[in-house]
Amino acid sequence: MVRMWKPELETLPREKLEQRQLKLFRQQMHYVMEESPFYRRKFAGICPGDIKTMDDVRRLPFTTKQELLQSQQEHPPFGDFACIRPNQATRVFQTSGTTGVPLRVPLTKKDWFENFHDQFSYYLYGYGINSDDIAFFPFIYGLFVAWWGMQATMEAHEVTIVPGGGQTSENRLRGIIDWGATVVCGTPTYIIYLGELAQKIGIDLPGSKVRIVVTAGEPGAQVPATKSVVEKLWGAKNYDDIGSTEISNFGFECVTQKGTHMIESMFLPESLDLETGNHAGQGEIGQLVLSNLCCESVPLLRYKTGDLVRFDYGQCECGRTFLRMDGGVLGRADDMFHFGGVNIFPSAIENFIRSIPEFSTEYRLVIPPAGTGEKLLIQVEPATNDMSVESMQSAVGRFIDDVVYNVRITPRVEVVNPGSLTRFEGKAKRIVRL
Ligand SMILES: [Zn+2]
Missing domain, CATH: 3.40.50.12780 (ANL, N-terminal domain)
Known part of the structure; x- marks a missing residue:
């Protein structure tokens, strides 16, 4: 009931x-x-x-x-x-x-x-x-x-x-x-x-x-x-x-x-x-x-x-x-950004990152200035300290496939050290515009 x-x-x-x-x-x-x-x-x-x-x-x-x-x-x-x-x-x-x-x-x-x-x-x-x-x-x-x-x-x-x-x-x-x-x-x-x-x-x-x-x-x-x-x-x-x-x-x-x-x-x-x-x-x-x-x-x-x-x-x-x-x-509406000819919702990218067990839940999106031809940079962390290079490479490959297929852009993905991305107690700020 x-x-x-x-x-x-x-x-x-x-x-x-x-x-x-x-x-x-x-x-x-x-x-x-x-x-x-x-x-x-x-x-x-x-x-x-x-x-x-x-x-x-x-x-x-x-x-x-x-x-x-x-x-x-x-x-x-x-x-x-x-x-x-x-x-x-x-x-x-x-x-x-x-x-x-x-x-x-x-x-x-x-x-x-x-x-x-x-x-x-x-x-x-x-x-x-x-x-x-x-x-x-x-x-x-x-x-x-x-x-x-x-x-x-x-x-x-x-x-x-x-x-x-x-x-x-x-x-x-x-x-x-x-x-x-x-x-x-x-x-x-x-x-x-x-x-x-x-x-x-x-x-x-x-x-x-x-x-x-x-x-x-x-x-x-x-x-x-x-x-x-x-x-x-x-x-x-x-x-x-x-x-x-x-x-x-x-x-x-x-x-x-x-x-x-x-x-x-x-x-x-x-x-x-x-x-x-x-x-x-x-x-x-x-x-x-x-x-x-x-x-x-x-x-x-x-x-x-x-x-x-x-x-x-x-x-x-x-x-x-x-x-x-x-x-x-x-x-x-102001977080949504237009990039590479498509409207991108950060929450969509978050969904793919958090579907991949080799990644931690933290991430950062770095948006390059328009017209430079640079790719959208997505920084992710390994879930643990002992993740092998091979398994991270395979995870990054799967993640890029997800983004290319669903969001229709090809990002550059950078794996940073575990724990190096900022953790937020209140509202998180994970989008950086260059
Ligand atoms: Zn209901």
Whole structure:
């Protein structure tokens, strides 16, 4: 029996789901035009009551991160897109700002205690986590949104929480065993790092009580080879968790592990063709555009997330009708690069690297300047110190075949010393442009 948080909504036929989304969208549009000068300007001359179909929604202007950053610069602290006064914030978060100035995001009491709770309850029921579970969070909390909401919601559902911040990775691993953790959360990169460290220091994770590993922050749980590495290292199921600071938490994987469900009762998702900007249909890759239908503090409408997705509208074996992102978030629109006449997703290359047992899970892509005729350089490491030259040569040959056949470019592959590539605790940065 598949358990659902809101079965009456999670199994709504598509037509009813869209009617509900359009109704909530009109209400939200009315609300933002009342409360936010930014949206009053953006939607000037448009009446929310006129938005009757998905096509009407698609004619509305987008919201971009650049606009939000500019609005915050001109109207500190939260920008004039915010619908609340600063003192109404119960909690604030901030984006990592790795690509520039960080964005501040306030949440009201309702956003934090009701909306976040609802969103993560969908996740927990989706993963099959319940009050018998013990969850270990190997993470130091700060302004970054990661795991705060998940942890709070687990507490509300009486899951036992073991805080795992402020410790070495080795002590975290011992904590996971000693506390009998059944659930562990982290980025795919860090979870793999912990798994490999456990092997090195003789801790038997597959023999431990851990049954679920939740990963977020990078494509990973939905990159088949990465999921398989995580599940082998931990002897546990690996489920995907998708969200972002500015638009909150919108996607979870269910126990069937056949794509990441979008919480369509709280968001209106669109996928747009990268070249034409038109609606990307079933099975086509597009950029994810999201409208947050429930948020009170900073409800973004038609927000360009920069995430690349492929929608599947077919009903899932779990019974949910919420659409699935096939392969989760496939990558970032700005990570995707054009090389040798093709669009390349780093996650596709990652999938091939992690399918080859002779390679470690780390890698680096070095993109040469356009027009130089140089090949894309892919750096990989041997999985262990004692790998023979012959077996590495054969592995590199198989890997190049995979890339040539599937990605349609011929890369240059360099094998570097084991352990010499950077390991990341947070979001990994593995692409270098020369
Ligand atoms: Zn499902």
